[in-house]
């Protein structure tokens with residue numbers, strides 16, 4: 010299988026006041042065309058950094074210390090600025106958490122959508138694109154300024170713009186986190202339906218495990234800047250092999266039967282300043298062996314699932 014996105018041994022550091030923070034610590038990921046992928050993990054696990062790295066959108070404070078990001082056969086880290094802009098324009102779409110912030114406050118919506126379209130962006134095309142994201146009264150929306158829209162409407166406009174050129178890959182960084190729960194499902198429906206119609210691959214960075222299980226074929230679990238488990242969303246979330254995935258699943262309300270206590274993951278996720286010595290999850294892992302805090306775990310691949318755990322070989326076929 011040729012991969013649309015291939016990330017190998019990616020290490021990204023952020024310069025900060027007290028030194029540097031390692032956000033990605035040897036992340037590995039390969040994604041095929043047309044996949045729907047949910048990337049999950051606690052805050053600080055590196056999801057946003059990974060998503061930004063795919064489009065060469067890392068902020069100025071970030072340095073790629075090692076590794077490669079190949080998107081549609083282009084090594085993103087070595088592209089010239091104009092090549093990178095072309096890659097983003099032609100092949101990538103981004104949706105962020107704060108829809109209003111991603112729109113220009115001084116420009117009417119219609120004009121902004123027209124600018125996102127290929128060619129001259131005629132009025133009829135603008136209205137068609139606003140209809141595609143199921144906005145009622147597109148003519149009125151086109152005349153509005155961003156501050157006149159609700160959060161859900163603004164996110165639909167942002168989706169229309171991100172999908173205007175029918176991108177090969179859509180990177181959606183917690184696109185519904187700022188919305189009410191009912192609107193969330195509607196916005197996710199719009200994203201996933203449109204992407205399926207166009208054939209766009211989705212990379213959805215999310216905290217919402219049940220929604221990922223429902224909508225994505227594949228799940229990627231991140232911890233301490235590495236992908237610790239990936240595979241079919243149903244298989245991984247129904248029967249996690251990595252102790253971290255297992256803890257994450259048990260921390261979801263609804264994952265436990267009525268009357269049972271919700272298990273929170275004890276301890277805090279790490280803030281790395283360099284390479285983790287062993288497994289970054291070892292200090293919080295109930296099953297850690299002595300080797301876990303000193304040796305970095307290798308990737309174990311079994312039944313189309315990749316697991317980064319010293320125990321993985323023993324977990325095959327075993328529900329945790």
Ligand SMILES: Nc1ncnc2c1ncn2[C@@H]1O[C@H](COP(=O)(O)OP(=O)(O)OP(=O)(O)O)[C@@H](O)[C@H]1O
Nearest residue numbers: 023025030032051052053054055056057058070280
């Ligand atoms: N601009 C920045 N400057 C310094 N450190 C940063 C910056 N952006 C991210 N980090 C740090 O890098 C690590 C990974 O952050 P990242 O935002 O990629 O994680 P995340 O999983 O997306 O978190 P969240 O779910 O909260 O968005 C964290 O320790 C974070 O504090």
